Every structure is written in C-alpha cells, then in structure tokens.
Amino acid sequence: MATAEIDPLLFLRHAIAAGTAVVATATDAADAPQTPLPQARFLQFSGAAGESTPIPVDAPTRFLSNSAPVDLRSIYFAWLNREVAIHEYNAAATRLNEELATVGLSATVHKFAFVERLDLITWLEGASEESEYIKAAGGPGASGAAGAAGGTKLALSASASLARSRRGQLIDPRLAVIYSGERHTGDHNTVLRGMKPTDFTHVRKLAVPFMSQKQLGGGPAGITAPGGSMKPSASLPINSKGGPVRRPDPIILLSPSASSLLRMSNIKSFLEGGRYTPSDSSSTATMHFLTRTMKDIDPARPLRFILVEGPEHFKPDYWSRVVAVFTTGQAWQFKSYKWNTPGELFKHVQGVYVGWRGEPVPQGVKDWGHRVLNCNIDKWTDPAVPGADVNRFRDREVAETIWKTIEYNMRQKGWKRDSGASLGQ
Known part of the structure; x- marks a missing residue:
C-alpha cells in the first residue's frame, strides 16, 4: 500500500x-x-x-x-x-x-x-x-x-x-x-475532568474556613495558630451549608465528669459503631460531628448531630437544639445550663445514664425518674484476656436503645424533615 x-x-x-x-x-x-x-x-x-x-x-x-x-x-x-x-x-x-x-x-x-x-x-x-x-x-x-x-x-x-x-x-x-x-x-x-478522574475531596478542607465564616454571620472563621494552621471558632456551627437555616443540627451534651463511661474520646465510636472502648484521658477533642438517619423524622436525609461536653460557647437558640444530655447522676454538671436543676432540665431534654452492668444505679438518677434513660453495659475487659469480647455485642443493643429514645423525644418536641424543635422549649 x-x-x-x-x-x-x-x-x-x-x-x-x-x-x-x-x-x-x-x-x-x-x-x-x-x-x-x-x-x-x-x-x-x-x-x-x-x-x-x-x-x-x-x-x-x-x-x-x-x-x-x-x-x-x-x-x-x-x-x-x-x-x-x-x-x-x-x-x-x-x-x-x-x-x-x-x-x-x-x-x-x-x-x-x-x-x-x-x-x-x-x-x-x-x-x-x-x-x-x-x-x-x-x-x-x-x-x-x-x-x-x-x-x-x-x-x-x-x-x-x-x-x-x-x-x-x-x-x-x-x-x-x-x-x-x-x-x-x-x-x-x-x-x-479530562481523561483521568480527579479526587476533589481536598477542596472541602480548603473551604472550611470560608464556610464557617458564612455560617457565623461574617465573623472570623478561626484563629491562626503560630504554625499557620487554622483553629476552629469556639462557636458551634449553625448549618453545614450556610445560608438560610431550615433544619438546625441537633446537639447532644456529654458529662465532663472523669467518672463518665462515655467521654469525647469514645462517644463517637460507641454511638456510630455500637462498641464500647475505654475513654482516653489524653484526648483534647471538644466537639464531634455524627450523622444518623432518623427514619421517623427524615428517612431520606441523615441528621448531623453535634456532640459537646459543655455549653460554654452556646448561643441562646442552641438550647432549643439540645436533644439529649448524658449524665453520671451528679447535679453539679447542670450549674451552667439554661435549666440548672435536674427537675427542670429533664422536663425539656431527654437524659441518658450509662453505667456498668451489675453495679447500683446512682441515687440521683433514680430520683430524676423516667426522663433519664438508664442503660447498662458490660464491664470492660482487656482484649488480651480470653473471652473478653463475648458480651461486647450487647453494646450495640444499648446504643440502638439510646438512639430510639432520642428519636422518640425529638418527635415529641416537634422535629420534622425541614425544621427543628417547636414544642416544650
């Protein structure tokens, strides 16, 4: 040719x-x-x-x-x-x-x-x-x-x-x-994107300071650390997308007590994965985000929960978003709350107590009545010990019980697919 x-x-x-x-x-x-x-x-x-x-x-x-x-x-x-x-x-x-x-x-x-x-x-x-x-x-x-x-x-x-x-x-x-x-x-x-698919997940990290600034009404998005990294603002975010708030993010308050079985270091793994691990005293986390689908509220779109140990940086409207308070039965935990007595607090918010199975429940939890959910988990055993994980499957049962109670309380308070609480606040 x-x-x-x-x-x-x-x-x-x-x-x-x-x-x-x-x-x-x-x-x-x-x-x-x-x-x-x-x-x-x-x-x-x-x-x-x-x-x-x-x-x-x-x-x-x-x-x-x-x-x-x-x-x-x-x-x-x-x-x-x-x-x-x-x-x-x-x-x-x-x-x-x-x-x-x-x-x-x-x-x-x-x-x-x-x-x-x-x-x-x-x-x-x-x-x-x-x-x-x-x-x-x-x-x-x-x-x-x-x-x-x-x-x-x-x-x-x-x-x-x-x-x-x-x-x-x-x-x-x-x-x-x-x-x-x-x-x-x-x-x-x-x-x-061209011939090779591109991963744009890194853009989310770059956008966090700008989104935070928009969510907080144009204020500073964070504080610049000496090394040049951004520290998040102390205020809680209002909405993950900025703009008009239709459905706020619900908030769960944890107990800051050192005797609490669930702290910032292990609460997320427990509520998400249904497995208890001991808390880490060296953890410095002050906030966690956790997503969960509440079928009776919005089966199509998961809710994003904010987990914090204290209300130090709360704005007044944040209290209407609190859907659960984890407690060890010690009333001093509520001194800085909007409702600073257990009787008044648990009229508005669902309480949760998690203790060891087989140990007595604190008298305070008993006195506060049915508005505080009493849950018990098996005592922690070193995984190296034979048979240590035999009963750990019960952790998931406890976690699901907590979620069902929170969801029921949210429905009672008026949480809907596109709005937050509207009753009893």
Whole structure:
C-alpha cells in the first residue's frame, strides 16, 4: 500500500477500536521484533486477517498544533500516556526526547497542551467524531471520519471485531456497520475532568474556613495558630451549608465528669459503631460531628448531630437544639445550663445514664425518674484476656436503645424533615 494512501491517525484510531496490536519496530518487516519507542522507526498495525501494515513513526498526521502537523510518534506516545496527569506526561516526554538524542536522532516528541491532549485522546478512543485540531481528510469539504483505501479496509476489520465484542455474541454484519458509525458521547469524567478522574475531596478542607465564616454571620472563621494552621471558632456551627437555616443540627451534651463511661474520646465510636472502648484521658477533642438517619423524622436525609461536653460557647437558640444530655447522676454538671436543676432540665431534654452492668444505679438518677434513660453495659475487659469480647455485642443493643429514645423525644418536641424543635422549649 502506498504511503500516500495511508492515514496514520485513522489507522491508530481503528486499531484502538478493534483492540488489535500496535507494535513499535526498528524495520518495516512483518516479523520484526518489538523495540522500545526511542529506537523504533515504524509502528506495525495488525489487521483482522493477520496482515501487518508498517507506518513510519515520523509520518505526519492530520492533527495540527500551531498549524503544524504532529508526527505519529508523538500521537502514539500521547495515547500510551493517556492515564497520567499532564505534568507526568510532560516529564515522560522530556525523558523520551533525551533518549532520542542519545541514539542520534534530531526528532523530538511534541508536548501537547492540556486541551490538545484531551481533544486527541477523546477522538482516538471514539468518544468524539470531531476535533478542532484534526484537519478533514481529503480537503476542507471532506468529513474527518472518512478514510482512504487503507483506512477503509481496517475499518471493516474493526467493525467485525466490534460485532464480536458486543455482549460476547456474534451479530449481523449489517448491524456491525451501523454500530461502527455510532457517535459515542463521553461520560462526566471525560467532559468535566479530562481523561483521568480527579479526587476533589481536598477542596472541602480548603473551604472550611470560608464556610464557617458564612455560617457565623461574617465573623472570623478561626484563629491562626503560630504554625499557620487554622483553629476552629469556639462557636458551634449553625448549618453545614450556610445560608438560610431550615433544619438546625441537633446537639447532644456529654458529662465532663472523669467518672463518665462515655467521654469525647469514645462517644463517637460507641454511638456510630455500637462498641464500647475505654475513654482516653489524653484526648483534647471538644466537639464531634455524627450523622444518623432518623427514619421517623427524615428517612431520606441523615441528621448531623453535634456532640459537646459543655455549653460554654452556646448561643441562646442552641438550647432549643439540645436533644439529649448524658449524665453520671451528679447535679453539679447542670450549674451552667439554661435549666440548672435536674427537675427542670429533664422536663425539656431527654437524659441518658450509662453505667456498668451489675453495679447500683446512682441515687440521683433514680430520683430524676423516667426522663433519664438508664442503660447498662458490660464491664470492660482487656482484649488480651480470653473471652473478653463475648458480651461486647450487647453494646450495640444499648446504643440502638439510646438512639430510639432520642428519636422518640425529638418527635415529641416537634422535629420534622425541614425544621427543628417547636414544642416544650
């Protein structure tokens, strides 16, 4: 086949669609062994019938960059590195250029700009039929998808392979021809993020100071530590998304007593995972966030609970959001509360006491009546001791009992899908 009849760009695209081998070789012989790309002089394209078509790696293509045609070697190298980030691709291209110079070649690999590279890869994999960088075959009036004689032959073999690949079944050849002309649209990754999906979770950390500032009415989002890191503001967040508050985040108050079985260091694992672990006295956490779906309040959207040990930074409206108070039976815990006597407090808020199974309940908890839920868990045993985990499954039962009681109390106070408490505050 004459070189003038060959369209290298279409050959590569059809080979990718058909899944046929593309081998870099030092000669144009059909049985030439594969060689590294810096030493390669040809790319061998295998056909469905076993034939091989060699194309020089320095053959110009219809892909234009700054109005100049890009050679086949650069196109093929860009396809091989389609999964890597743009800076990794540029570094790899630089290394290849150095290797080309080492073997005595003056040719260099073209480094595609980000948009050019994205457009090329999208076209090669068949997600797009048009490209602003690809010159139409046969002149301005010809279609970019129309190939020459050699391209047509390879297109037929690609269609046959396509026919065999669909659902693992051989379909009618006429349907295969139709399928080969389909226009494939890209998914959200290729359209919005390029060829390699990008993880944007780090943006959330960068946005926290700005969101906090908006939530707190334009005040300072935090205090800058000597090392340059941001310390969160002492005030509690009102809403996780900022803007108008429709449903506030419910608050759970913990006991600051050292005798409390559930402290800031272990309350989250207990309420989320249903497993008790001893509290860590070295923990410095002052706030936790915990999400939980309350089916009888909002089955479609989880509520975010805020867990704190004291109301030192409360605003007046925060008390209407308190849905539970964990206590050890010591009344001094409530001195700084809005309702600073147990009798008044537990008229408005559900109390929770968690103690060891088999030990007596504090007299204070007994005196406060049914408004304080009395729960007992098995005593902690060193996991190294045989049989230590035998009864730990009961922890989940206790945690679920606490959640059911909190949910019932929230419904009684008027919590709804889009609003907080409206009764008894």
